[in-house]
Amino acid sequence: MKEATGELSMVVVTILAIALIAGVVKFLVPLAQDYVGDKWKNITEQGK
Numbered sequence: 001m002k003e004a005t006g007e008l009s010m011v012v013v014t015i016l017a018i019a020l021i022a023g024v025v026k027f028l029v030p031l032a033q034d035y036v037g038d039k040w041k042n043i044t045e046q047g048k
Helices: 002-046
Strands: none
Touching: none
């Protein structure tokens, strides 16, 4: 029974890690898109 408890805790840790990574990505992707969009806008406006 002790082995099953260890496996369960590893599954829980893995699920929490995946959820944490997904949350960070969900938070950072819009920021990165805005940053790149602003830089792209600045570059294209300089050529006018």
